[in-house]
Amino acid sequence: QSVLTQPPSASGTPGQRVTISCSGSSSNIGSNTVNWYQQLPGTAPKLLIYSNNQRPSGVPDRFSGSKSGTSASLAISGLQSEDEADYYCAAWDDSLTEVFGGGTKLTVL
Amino acid sequence: QVQLVQSGAEVKKPGASVKVSCKASGYTFTSYGISWVRQAPGQGLEWMGWISAYNGNTNYAQKLQGRVTMTTDTSTSTAYMELRSLRSDDTAVYYCARVGSSWYFDYWGQGTLVTVSS
Numbered sequence: 489q490s491v492l493t494q495p496p497s498a499s500g501t502p503g504q505r506v507t508i509s510c511s512g513s514s515s516n517i518g519s520n521t522v523n524w525y526q527q528l529p530g531t532a533p534k535l536l537i538y539s540n541n542q543r544p545s546g547v548p549d550r551f552s553g554s555k556s557g558t559s560a561s562l563a564i565s566g567l568q569s570e571d572e573a574d575y576y577c578a579a580w581d582d583s584l585t586e587v588f589g590g591g592t593k594l595t596v597l
Numbered sequence: 598q599v600q601l602v603q604s605g606a607e608v609k610k611p612g613a614s615v616k617v618s619c620k621a622s623g624y625t626f627t628s629y630g631i632s633w634v635r636q637a638p639g640q641g642l643e644w645m646g647w648i649s650a651y652n653g654n655t656n657y658a659q660k661l662q663g664r665v666t667m668t669t670d671t672s673t674s675t676a677y678m679e680l681r682s683l684r685s686d687d688t689a690v691y692y693c694a695r696v697g698s699s700w701y702f703d704y705w706g707q708g709t710l711v712t713v714s715s
Contacts, residue, residue, distance in 0.1 A: 586644035
């Protein structure tokens with residue numbers, strides 16, 4: 489049982505916009521920033537969004553993040569086949585531990 | 598370019614210990630921390646702990662307290678994670694990751710598969 493709650497799956501067609509939600513509590517998302525990681529099949533996770541809405545260099549602007557209260561979301565616009573991956577949200581918890589969501593498997597139909 | 602290169606796959610018996618290494622290059626090792634994250638087969642990510650490469654301070658996940666030790670060797674820019682008293686549910690891919698300035702994991706190692714089996 490993950491501390492942060494994500495839908496197990498999401499899907500969309502090429503070109504579509506999809507969003508993935510991440511729900512937490514006042515001790516994690518409510519008081520700390522949220523990061524998102526993309527994990528392509530068989531590879532290590534990659535930082536996608538940090539500090540709620542910042543993109544590392546090289547990440548396309550099709551990816552965006554937002555946070556409100558104890559929830560956060562990742563939006564992917566102009567969906568492409570190479571976006572098919574697992575997506576994880578993460579945040580620092582005030583109990584002095586990093587917590588992750590259970591992951592969302594994105595399928596491009 | 599920043600790189601984290603981990604040691605190879607390990608097979609261990611229950612009760613044994615494993616030590617995974619993570620060699621950093623392309624940046625000043627002591628300016629960043631290293632976190633360890635593991636992923637059981639078909640499961641999500643689990644944070645194991647963090648070590649400051651500057652002063653060796655550590656913070657371990659509560660469920661692993663007493664079984665895990667993280668260390669660094671600044672002379673070789675290498676971080677280590679040792680897990681003792683291995684159980685079958687410790688079977689996972691273990692990742693090291695560099696910790697960015699605002700607590701995010703900006704570079705990851707390629708992962709090390711640790712299999713615990715009798």
